[in-house]
Amino acid sequence: MINALRGMKDLTFEESQRFVHIVTTAIGIAKKYGYNYIETPILEETKLFKRSVGESSDIVGKEMYQFEDKGGNDVCMRPEGTAGVVRAFVQAKLDRRQNEKFKFYYYGPMFRYERPQKGRLREFHQFGCESFGEASVYEDFTIIQMIGDIFSALGIGYKLEINSLGCTECMPTYRQNLVNFLTECQDDLCEDCNRRISTNPIRVLDCKNEKCQSLLTDSPKLIDNLCDSCDNDMKKLTQLLETANIDYTINTNLVRGLDYYNKTAFEFVSSEIGAQSAIAGGGRYDKLVEFLDGKATPAVGFALGIERIMGIVKMPEVNREGYYLGAMDQEAIDALFPLASKKRLTNKVEVEYEPKKLKAHLKGADRVNARYCAVIGEDELKNGTIWVKDLVEKEEYTISQSVF
């Protein structure tokens, strides 16, 4: 028997229904906010992710499905969705269309070569949105509100954490201050953090090591060192969230794992799903389009992890639907098919090919969750009729096959 690869899962029955329900719900809401579907390739040049996600990130540093294709190209299975969408945006020259706004949603598989555990797979699926051309913090608010709408529609409780990562004006000064602070206490910081001081000092803030965290209580906080523009945006965002009754906490250590974020960063977390508690994350990335050779274009986006929320989605009740057709004698089986194709114009129909007793057919109708059980028995075959039972109302009647 050949099994699926480690960290890769098949979804069937209830699980696949949950998956589809999440995606269709998210799509419905994204469309209400004016988003259009974008489909981009799963395979991209490795360079794309190195330049966008950042070489200092774990995702690029050690988790990529990277290989050389038969043409000698260095390629990667996408580890996240934003890079590909931005590449497509630039390639389609949408960055040249000044003052136009573009809003895209996508969903599909992402690949990271990690050790699997609950809520962490090697092939997993994200639903995401990217909004291009809108620099206003109102858009940051709107996108957070949209995610809130999606989780509400799915019956999922969450906590929202926000932070500001500053911009090219305030971040470099802050970064230097932080490096100075970290260098002073570097002997007490963990091995990873010592490495981060030179590669990506902001990530030190996110370190899970308790000793590091205790040292960081006195560290300079970016939120206290924002430039006027970033500070105003942050204040405006919190004000908008409060007016909209969206609860949030400011997490000054929320830095996001990907290098391209600036200004607003946010994360939705659930306490119901174990250690991998982030269910959606995103933020503003005003420099990424430029970074990928486009004209400077402000952008903000997010992704939510479909597998992460599959277990906590409240599924709508499934009602009995359609028809189950069966016969009690071999000679009557053929008569089922014209009836089935007629009914299928408007209904879900399942046909049993083996003759069975009435009781077995009723059970069969229950099993496929049909609303109606329709059976041709000895009498019905003789009279050209069909017996129909409404399994919800428990009403039954016999009618001519021609009016079925």
Place this chain on the structure above:
RNA sequence: GUGGGAUUAGCUCAGUUGGUUAGAGCACCAGAUUGUGGUCCUGGGGGUCAUGGGUUCAAUUCCCAUAUUCCACCCCA
């Protein structure tokens, strides 16, 4: 990549201090005077006890390796 737990029927799990035909519940199939379901009752089918080695007269049980999975670290959706 590091550390720890797990793997027995389709599913959830017992069990064998190493011994001949490995159990339960659910699910499935079939009966219950032959045409009335989702609840009862009776019966039935279904397992290379994860895979590959090793120890032993004998391994599902002990040992090793591999795979998968779960938990933690790490990281992130």
